[in-house]
Amino acid sequence: xxxxxxxxxxxxxxxxxxxxERGVEADIKLGLDKEELARTIENYDGLAIRSATKxxxxxxxxxxxxxxxxxxxxxxxxxxxxxxxxxxxIVMNTPFGNSITTAEHTITLMLALARQIPAAxxxxxxxxxxxxxFLGVEITGKTLGIIGCGNIGSIVADRALALKMxxxxxxxxxxxxxxxxxxxxxxxxxxxxxxxxxxxxxTPLTExxxxxxxxxxxxxxxxGVRIVNCARGGLADEVALRAALDSxxxxxxxxxxxxxxPAVDNPLFGHPNVVCTPxxxxxxxxxxxxxxxxxxxxxxxxxxxGAISNAVxxxxxxxxxxxxxxxxxxxxxxxxxxxxxxxxxxLKSVKLLYEGHVAAMNTRALTSAAIAGLLxxxxxxxxxxxxxxxxxxxxxxxxxxxxDAESDYESLxxxxxxxxxxxxxxxxxxxxxGRPRVVSIKGIKMDAEFGPSMLYVTNVDKPGFIGHFAGILxxxxxxxxxxxxxxxxxxxxxxxxxxxxxxxxxxxIDRVRKLPHVQHVRALTF
Numbered sequence: 001x002x003x004x005x006x007x008x009x010x011x012x013x014x015x016x017x018x019x020x021e022r023g024v025e026a027d028i029k030l031g032l033d034k035e036e037l038a039r040t041i042e043n044y045d046g047l048a049i050r051s052a053t054k055x056x057x058x059x060x061x062x063x064x065x066x067x068x069x070x071x072x073x074x075x076x077x078x079x080x081x082x083x084x085x086x087x088x089x090i091v092m093n094t095p096f097g098n099s100i101t102t103a104e105h106t107i108t109l110m111l112a113l114a115r116q117i118p119a120a121x122x123x124x125x126x127x128x129x130x131x132x133x134f135l136g137v138e139i140t141g142k143t144l145g146i147i148g149c150g151n152i153g154s155i156v157a158d159r160a161l162a163l164k165m166x167x168x169x170x171x172x173x174x175x176x177x178x179x180x181x182x183x184x185x186x187x188x189x190x191x192x193x194x195x196x197x198x199x200x201x202x203t204p205l206t207e208x209x210x211x212x213x214x215x216x217x218x219x220x221x222x223x224g225v226r227i228v229n230c231a232r233g234g235l236a237d238e239v240a241l242r243a244a245l246d247s248x249x250x251x252x253x254x255x256x257x258x259x260x261x262p263a264v265d266n267p268l269f270g271h272p273n274v275v276c277t278p279x280x281x282x283x284x285x286x287x288x289x290x291x292x293x294x295x296x297x298x299x300x301x302x303x304x305x306g307a308i309s310n311a312v313x314x315x316x317x318x319x320x321x322x323x324x325x326x327x328x329x330x331x332x333x334x335x336x337x338x339x340x341x342x343x344x345x346x347l348k349s350v351k352l353l354y355e356g357h358v359a360a361m362n363t364r365a366l367t368s369a370a371i372a373g374l375l376x377x378x379x380x381x382x383x384x385x386x387x388x389x390x391x392x393x394x395x396x397x398x399x400x401x402x403x404d405a406e407s408d409y410e411s412l413x414x415x416x417x418x419x420x421x422x423x424x425x426x427x428x429x430x431x432x433x434g435r436p437r438v439v440s441i442k443g444i445k446m447d448a449e450f451g452p453s454m455l456y457v458t459n460v461d462k463p464g465f466i467g468h469f470a471g472i473l474x475x476x477x478x479x480x481x482x483x484x485x486x487x488x489x490x491x492x493x494x495x496x497x498x499x500x501x502x503x504x505x506x507x508x509i510d511r512v513r514k515l516p517h518v519q520h521v522r523a524l525t526f
Contacts, residue, residue, distance in 0.1 A: 003303040005046035012292035022300040057083040070295040088383030097291035102281040103155035109254035145196025148203030193221040205232035215240035233258040242267040315364035331436035332366040336373025349397040353414040356405035446486035451499030454524040460517040461494040
């Protein structure tokens, strides 16, 4: 059956065509309120949105089939990301589709602010000729301070440099080398405020960046500064900014985004030195088309091929690597599941070692799968998407190491679990047939496939064990599908991994446990 996607915000018709051409059913239902969306979403594998649709936890509670949410645009403020992640729903955006148009809008607002274009236009069209009233400033030779020099900020810097501005940037994640490459001077926030003639905001809205331009920052800024915000409402304290405008500490402001949207009332409105637009940063024909086409491609690739790109809550997996990665994801998840089912004390840390060809793959996705498999026997409601966050919240450290092949296998994955009592390792690989295998448990070599129902037995290697063990299962009417045995040495520790048809009752487990030389027995399901 073809996957189904609900489009709940207006997207380009070309996006709908992409879904259909790729074999994904797409239904368009615009203007749904939260209740209607909650009732509708349960039938869909994907949800394509822009900024109008609010994807709340209540909506996600009804989304039993939902696998992916695609946001045609950058911000995912309208999606309950934590709730989506907990349910294993991939949340994608299109971080680069709006970059050029948002950067151009920033430059446009800066120029309009410098030359008072909106007020001059209104005055002239009203029949006035107030040539002496509108005295602007040049931007050539002025200093532009960019707060947040990521993708869009870098494009703004490039355009500003072409306009012969001096560009300084505050961004904790901007390396000095990259700053040199893009032609900006990296500075601290205090220096930027002190030196900038124009300030442009290009950072996400987080608890650290909320009101980054507050009363204190405005007081520290160069007198007569002009501030542009085409990033996110809430980056500037609008009440404090209005006061700074009234006192002429700030010469002007141009805002495309506001703390509350739609912005029908705002402290900045009505000031003669303020230019406002209704969140038009992405509103060009090219940008609207680009993000719609991009999200349709991304969602189709995920639903049909397992490829993940531009996800905000999971590592990317390209369409090319997805088929190669799939059996190793299964291997990692099953190794984790084995460890989780036999672990009896509190987890402290997990170590994953990737050797050989697998080390060159997308190991972040494999690690997520392994952690999900490990935690699921203990927590149940955990998945590949939520597993790393759940592990972090519970104080379980995760260590990942890669190295060239040093084993007998082209690819080898070693999962080591450290608990309060012990350290236990299991190793696995994927052979040419694409089926995962266990090749070592606690350092004891074996070659076993995972089965739906298995018994894991550790014992001292003594004659008669296999016969007595098989006899107990036979007496209980339990058929042995496969039997894999490994041992350290003759008479030493041995491990049996036995696939059986159907589940094994607790009383049968107890009988096996009472056999001479048996140290441990556990029923496993995969």
